[in-house]
Amino acid sequence: MPWFPPRSLAVRLFLLLLGGVLAAVSTTTALAIHERERIVQSFRDQATADRVADFLHLLAALPPGERFATVRALPSGLWRIDPGDRPHAVPQPFSPTFTLALEEAVGTGIQIEDAWRVIRQDCEDDGGPCLPKRVIGAWVRFPDGQRVHVEGIRDYSPPYLPQGAQFAINLSLLAAFLAVMAWFAVRLVLEPLRSLSQAAEAFGRDPDHPPMDESGPSEVRQAARTFNQMRERLRAHIQERTHILAAVTHDLKTPLTRMRLRLEQCEDEPLRARLVEDVEAMRTLVAEGLELARSLDTGQAPQAVDLAALLGSLCDDAQDAGGDTRYLGPETALVAGRPEALRRVFLNLIDNALKYGGVAAVGLERAGADWLVRIKDAGNGIPERHLAEVMQPFFRLETSRSRETGGTGLGLSIAANLLAAQNGILTLHNRPEGGLEARVRLPALKGNGKP
Numbered sequence: 001m002p003w004f005p006p007r008s009l010a011v012r013l014f015l016l017l018l019g020g021v022l023a024a025v026s027t028t029t030a031l032a033i034h035e036r037e038r039i040v041q042s043f044r045d046q047a048t049a050d051r052v053a054d055f056l057h058l059l060a061a062l063p064p065g066e067r068f069a070t071v072r073a074l075p076s077g078l079w080r081i082d083p084g085d086r087p088h089a090v091p092q093p094f095s096p097t098f099t100l101a102l103e104e105a106v107g108t109g110i111q112i113e114d115a116w117r118v119i120r121q122d123c124e125d126d127g128g129p130c131l132p133k134r135v136i137g138a139w140v141r142f143p144d145g146q147r148v149h150v151e152g153i154r155d156y157s158p159p160y161l162p163q164g165a166q167f168a169i170n171l172s173l174l175a176a177f178l179a180v181m182a183w184f185a186v187r188l189v190l191e192p193l194r195s196l197s198q199a200a201e202a203f204g205r206d207p208d209h210p211p212m213d214e215s216g217p218s219e220v221r222q223a224a225r226t227f228n229q230m231r232e233r234l235r236a237h238i239q240e241r242t243h244i245l246a247a248v249t250h251d252l253k254t255p256l257t258r259m260r261l262r263l264e265q266c267e268d269e270p271l272r273a274r275l276v277e278d279v280e281a282m283r284t285l286v287a288e289g290l291e292l293a294r295s296l297d298t299g300q301a302p303q304a305v306d307l308a309a310l311l312g313s314l315c316d317d318a319q320d321a322g323g324d325t326r327y328l329g330p331e332t333a334l335v336a337g338r339p340e341a342l343r344r345v346f347l348n349l350i351d352n353a354l355k356y357g358g359v360a361a362v363g364l365e366r367a368g369a370d371w372l373v374r375i376k377d378a379g380n381g382i383p384e385r386h387l388a389e390v391m392q393p394f395f396r397l398e399t400s401r402s403r404e405t406g407g408t409g410l411g412l413s414i415a416a417n418l419l420a421a422q423n424g425i426l427t428l429h430n431r432p433e434g435g436l437e438a439r440v441r442l443p444a445l446k447g448n449g450k451p
């Protein structure tokens with residue numbers, strides 16, 4: 001069964017709790033019914049024993065010769081008495097408990113050898129209905145020494161049993177009530193885990209997200225306190241890394257500027273040109289490093305941005321600069337984000353498509369609750385094994401995206417960081433017909449201004 005056990009922890013706890021409660025209820029009900037039957041049987045044995053004892057006391061008061069005639073003369077015909085030396089036609093399963101109860105009921109003087117209390121089918125010889133009868137019998141020895149076989153026959157009334165439909169309805173109502181209570185209990189138990197998961201997801205999107213509420217039971221408070229402490233340590237590490245990167249790249253600007261000025265005094269023109277080219281490459285790398293540091297900063301509050309207008313404007317600017325770009329999509333598409341950061345992301349992706357693929361086809365479409373941007377080029381694409389690696393800092397492909405083409409290996413990493421800070425996702429895909437496609441997902445802005 002591939003669906004069992006279920007993957008959801010809530011369903012597992014629900015089934016475990018419901019199954020345990022139903023098993024406990026079933027066991028308790030079975031024990032209660034068994035105990036009830038035992039008690040009812042005990043009362044029935046005692047009542048029957050008292051009734052038989054009264055009848056035996058009546059017979060004991062009669063002379064031995066009148067007992068048989070007296071029983072046969074009874075109008076009800078429910079009692080039968082036979083001489084003790086005549087074997088009974090049907091052997092009876094003797095009941096020790098009923099024998100003991102009858103002995104206690106008759107007291108001393110009358111000896112009870114064996115007694116029974118059974119349900120027997122009495123079938124008519126004329127082919128009539130075969131109805132069950134309740135038979136009460138005993139082998140008795142009276143104080144005068146006479147030994148007789150006494151038997152009483154009554155119509156059997158079966159014990160009351162609930163009707164099948166009503167019993168099924170009651171059982172279904174009980175199961176439904178237990179299911180509702182079990183589900184509420186599971187939700188109550190898993191609510192702290194759900195809150196912890198939401199807090200972790202929110203922290204992954206925004207390191208400045210407010211800390212988790214430290215309230216509830218002691219275990220929940222301890223877990224929330226531990227998560228908040230981990231959150232503060234991670235925020236400190238992120239800020240420290242960002243500050244170090246920003247400081248290093250910023251401090252490199254001054255010596256690079258001095259080197260550039262001193263190179264102007266170099267009289268060897270070929271050497272000066274090569275050195276100036278290296279310095280410019282270093283300045284580009286420093287600038288990209290500053291952009292990477294800024295991309296890790298999520299302090300700016302998001303605002304409504306018309307993604308369609310932004311993409312259309314970038315495509316128009318690229319066309320004015322001689323690039324082969326075109327935009328296909330709606331005229332309006334609102335998202336929540338930082339305008340400058342989004343402009344930096346899509347400018348980088350469009351420039352990459354023009355630089356490495358010669359063309360940038362920008363499309364915008366709705367995908368569920370998100371806006372999906374597709375930027376396609378006509379280049380050679382990227383080997384499948386490197387699709388995820390190219391978005392890592394300082395990773396470059398040595399063939400088409402090398403230092404000679406001006407790549408630093410930070411552009412896609414910066415774009416991915418900027419999008420992640422705005423609940424966006426950047427993925428790269430090779431097109432079957434050739435070329436690379438960059439896909440960007442951003443949550444659409446709803447009418448209430450929330451993504």
